Amino acid sequence: MKKIIGASLLLLSAAFAQAQKNANDTITTNYQPSVLFSPLPYTEKGNEFHSANGEPGPKYWQNRVDYKLAVKLDTIAKTITGTANVTYTNNSPDALQYLWFQLDQNTYKKDARSNFVTGAQATQHTSGYEIEAVDIVTGDIHTKAKFVITDTRMQVRLAKPLGKGIIKLSIRYRYTIPGNFGGRTDYVDTKNGKIYEIAQFFPRVCVYDDSRGWATAPFLGSGEFYCEYGDIDYSVTVPWDVLVAGPGDLLNPKEVLTAKQIARLEAARNSDKTIMIRTAAEINDKSSRPVNTGTLTWHYKMLNTRDVAFGASRAFIWDAARVNLPGGKKSMSMSVYPVESQGKDGWDRSTEYLKGAIEHFSEKWYPYPYPTAINEAGIAGGMEYPGILFDGMNDKGGELFYVTAHEIGHNWFPMIVGSDERRFAWMDEGFNTFIDVYASDAFNKGEYAPKRDGEYAPGGGNPADEIIAHIIDPNSPTIMTQPDAIPEKYRHPLTYFKPAFGLILLREQILGKDRFDYAFRNYIAKWAYKHPQPDDFFRSMENGAGEDLSWFWRGWFYNNYKLDIALIDAKYADKDHSKGVKLTIANKEMMAMPFTVEAKMKDGSKQRTYFPVETWLQNKVTTYTLPTTQDVESVTIDPDNALPDVNRKNNSKKL
Structure with a gap:
């Protein structure tokens, strides 16, 4: 009997295989399973530094930089003059003969390499850093x-190599602040005075890591930053009537704030409702400042951060509220803005938006x-640094909420998870958009x-449909393209939207929410305040x-493979509705995805069947009989339009 059953199974299997082969041979398709499902060639094997499971290895090392900064903002000359005292700790196994620094202000010089990337000629320039x-x-x-x-790098050549240990440097410098042509650092006029957004305001040591050594890619504009972690103690001297909004702990509140403002801050520290620290009516009131002449120095300290930036203006309204964190911990949400930004649909709600986003992400x-x-x-208009955001003063409503949530989200990627934005912008912009x-x-x-479509835009569009235009565009770069090599037309779709939507597909269509969330949280926790590479993310999720x-990874990140799952045929098995509906489904392009088939019955009920990605492991075309027992009105592949299917016209059949 066993031999007879075995023989029968072999005959059935052979018949099924022949049917599949016939289907594969007779239906035209570009799909090549052996290409899509070949092993992904990771750039290197797991090792003692970057483990095969995607986590930091037992010998993972990372260098450290601590800064003590003292700068003066001259509101007449529009300059920053300062001293950066740098303590650099070499934890690497290598003796370093030189150190590299980033001088990002040099991107505004007339001969900067960034001026030649797009071919467009900048009309305003500064002299950059003067060391x-x-x-x-x-x-x-x-x-x-x-x-x-x-260009935007400075090499400091040491008299003798720095082995494992510490070296201290002192750098004296100045630069002219770019005006409204500054991409991420600037000043602008308002009714009650200029607002200064001061970033990249000190020479920062380049990262030395175990993947490439010194990360010296020049600052060209699109590719943002890659920084080491450490403590930053910074002092900013400004005219007496200027407020300095800086992240971290304010170490000398009694010197720069009034007793009333200190009391209001304490009240805000214990309030879920927004409390005014300095009102519009107090902007031109001299009693809102502790002195009325000369200068004041604001002294802040921020621990375990990769960067620091600040805002400064005499025009600031200032409000704040408490942020509730897991485990009973607290933080403070604050906003500073000019009177032009006020309004119940404007910046009056900024602190509420900021608080809500932080509490959710946390x-x-x-x-x-x-x-x-x-x-x-x-x-x-939308730029992020640890603990501070530079957002658009004219933003309102949903636009202000979206930009606030997005920019504070960057405190998770790349401020906590310290990826290399200059090479892999998708690891911060894409993850954050997700x-x-x-x-x-x-x-x-x-x-x-x-919010399913675009970077900041409100909901309404289908993200699966929106990304298709860029997948089918033959000129579209891939996600893995160097950020500065991506033309502006494709920057948002390929750096923000496609990787974000890819994670949505992983979470909602491929892995499921529980497995995705567990793996993604583990990735964040393991690489917090460290430097992951793309392979680390891929391995960690797997x-x-x-x-x-x-x-x-191959189809979505390394290529722009198209997806076209087509319902070729749907008919009752043996022309009998009680025997089910026989489906013939083809994968017509190079991408594969798991998918759902929905059968709509004539009585209005619906039946769904999930097909895993293994459906396409060997086959270009698959046949399957849906176990239905009643009359079927229609059959549809991907009924929710959740997949980026380039041709939805071939997804449905009426019976």
Whole structure:
């Protein structure tokens, strides 16, 4: 009997295989399973530094930089003059013969390499960083160091190599602040005075990592930043009537604030409602400042951060509220903005938006680490630094909510998870755009939900449909393209939207929410304040979720493979509705995805069947009999239009 059954099974299997072969041979398709499902060639094997499971290895190392900064903002000359005292710790196994610094202000020079990327000629320029001196500091002894500046980088050549240990440097410098042509640092006029958005305002040591050594890619504009972690103690001297909004702990509140403002801050620290720290009526009231002449120095300190920036203006209204974090911890949400930005649909709600986003991201993914978070209104229009955002002073309503949630979201990517934005912008912009989606769902019972399309735009479009135009565009770069090599036309779709939508597909169509969330949280926790590479993310998600996702990384990240799942035929088996509906489904392009088939019955009921991605592991065309027992009106593939299917016209059949 066993031999007869075995023989019967072999005959059935052979018949099925022949049917599949016939279907594969007779239906035209571009799909090649052996290409999509071949093993993904990781750039290197897992090792003691970057483990095969996507986590930091037992010998992972990372260098550290601590800064003590003292700068003066001259509101007449529009300059920053300062001294950066740098303590650099080499934890690498290598002896470093030189150190590299980023001099991002040099991107505004007339001969900067960034001026030649797009071919468009900038009309306004500055002289960039003017480095007065670079000294090596040993105790009380300062020794001049040899340095060479190349575009937006400075190489400090050491007299002897730095092995494992510490070196201290002191750099004296100045630069002219760019006006409204500054991409991420600028000043702008308002009714009550200029607003200064001050970023990249000190020479920062380049990252030295275990993947490429020194990260010296020049600052060209699109590719943002890659920085080491450390403590930053910074002092900003300004005219007496200027407020300095800086992230971190304000160490000298009694010197720069009035007793009333200190009391209001304390009240805000314990309030879920927004409390005014400085009102519009107080902007031109001299009693709102502790002195009425000369200058004041604002002293802040921020721990375990990769960067710092600040806003400054005499025109600031200032409000604040408490942020509730997991485990009973607290932070502060603050906003500073001019009178032009006021309004119940404007910046009056900024602190509420900021608070809501931080609380959601902290609960969902990883706790916010800093004592304050500041939203500053200016013209940068949407730029992020640890603990501070530069957002558009004219933003209102949903636009202000979306930009606020997006920019504070960058405190998770790349401020906490310290990826290299200059090479892999999708690891911060894409991941952050992804977590925005669920922040919009969560805020105020979905007041600004759904957010499924675009970077900041309100809901309404289908993201699966929106991305198709860029997938089918033969000139469209891939996600893995270097950021500065992506033309502006494709920058948002390929850097923000496609990777974000890819994570939505992973979470909602491929892995499921529980497995995705568990793996993604683990990735964040393991790489918090460290430097992951793309392979680390891919490996971490595969190991944490328990899936080989090589096909997805290859098709979605390394290529713009198209997806076209077609319902070729749907008919009753043996012309008998009680025997089910026999389907013939083809994968006509190079991408594959799991998919859902919905059968709509003539009585109005619906039946759904999920097909895993293994459906396409061997076959270009598959046949399947839906186990229906009643009359079927129609059959539809992907009834929710959740997949980026380039041709939905072939997804349905009426019976």
